[in-house]
Amino acid sequence: MNEQNELSVPYKTETKKIRKGLPAALWALTISAFGIGTTEFVIVGLLPTVAGDLGISIPSAGLLVSLYAIGVAIGAPVLTALTGKVPRKTLLVSIMILFVIGNGLASIAPGFITLILARILTGFAHGVYFSIGSTIAASLVPEEKRATAISIMFAGLTLAIVTGVPLGTFIGQHFGWRATFIGVAILGIIGLLASMILVPSHLQNGKTASLQQQLKVLTNKRLIFAFLMTAMGYGGTFVVFTYLSPILQEITGLKESVVTLILLIYGIAIALGNLIGGRLANKNPLKALLWMFIAQGLVLFAFYFTVHSPVFSIITLFLLGALSFASVPGLQLLVVQIAEKELPGTEDVASGINIAAFNIGIAIGSYAGGLIVTSSLGIGSTPWIGALFLVITVFITLYSIRLGRKL
Secondary structure: OOHHHHHOOOOOOOOOOOOOOOOHHHHHHHHHHHHHHHHHHHHHHHHHHHHHHHOOOHHHHHHHHHHHHHHHHHHHHHHHHHOOOOOHHHHHHHHHHHHHHHHHHHHOOOOHHHHHHHHHHHHHHHHHHHHHHHHHHHHOOOHHHHHHHHHHHHHHHHHHHHHHHHHHHHHHHHHOHHHHHHHHHHHHHHHHHHHHHHOOOOOOOOOOOOHHHHHHHOOOHHHHHHHHHHHHHHHHHHHHHOOHHHHHHHOOOOOHHHHHHHHHHHHHHHHHHHHHHHHHOOOOHHHHHHHHHHHHHHHHHHHHHHOOOHHHHHHHHHHHHHHHHHHHHHHHHHHHHHHHHHOOOOHHHHHHHHHHHHHHHHHHHHHHHHHHHHOOOOHHHHHHHHHHHHHHHHHHHHHHHHHHHHO
């Protein structure tokens, strides 16, 4: 789907046009983004609870993170392309129905396999939603307010990390993990109803981006290395983040209630880091990303030593939260800039594949963390293994800088 073409055509409704302020439809998108963001990351705080209830190991429960991410990675580029001709509101409503079904199925899953399938199904919805969400948000407002509209929609995702994840973890720990998925399904129903009522029916469809066009993006050397930076940088974080709850309980010695509080602090750090990282990456994203990845690797390595101290572990995790998501705006900007310069017209396709790269990184990192937990190294080694991911990311970034100078 050529979103750039879609953004150039303002939406039309039968009854009214946008006048002043921001439309109510934008808040419907934000509510849905909040629910989707919550269901992606809340499982991190529930791994010990889910594992204990289903009688599986912690690493096996970690597959609920990695396989969800694979669902998103498939949904973002592939399913978005295949649904390019579906009317935008119809697709948006269908996505939210799928999201509600996925979380509802998770809440009544009789066993681990059913829960895995429910997570993958929800991941499909996630991938398509964020591929088309920014386009719809931008089409709801005049040109001068499009950046604001997109940031408001993504604020739902950030808010999910800050409040949805710790709240969902608290609910799961006190009322059972199934109650958390019921709560997220209710959020999905609210988002669904809001979309049905508030989102206009006549949103313009852009041209469908074929899979062949997407493959063209994957043949560009600079974009390939940008995608690798995204996957490895995020992967390093999720080697640790996936198993953060058991790490803090088993090694740091903290109670479940304290872990919930730390997840809240971690979410606040993510929000701050995302904001600061975006500003730092505005002028020269590659240079800013290099220093972010270096700092992130050092903090991950430091966590290997500070994890035994409640005070120092909280300080380290705050820094890690800020750094791990500080790179997100810079990575997205870098991909768009390369596509604009070398493959004009494929900016949105490249951006969608980068979203997939984020989730491939999550899948790789969480799976690698699971292998470490079950090996002789043990769960305490996840921080320095995550730091090795960042060392590789730094070398990829240095090579990307070198590639950029040759052009």
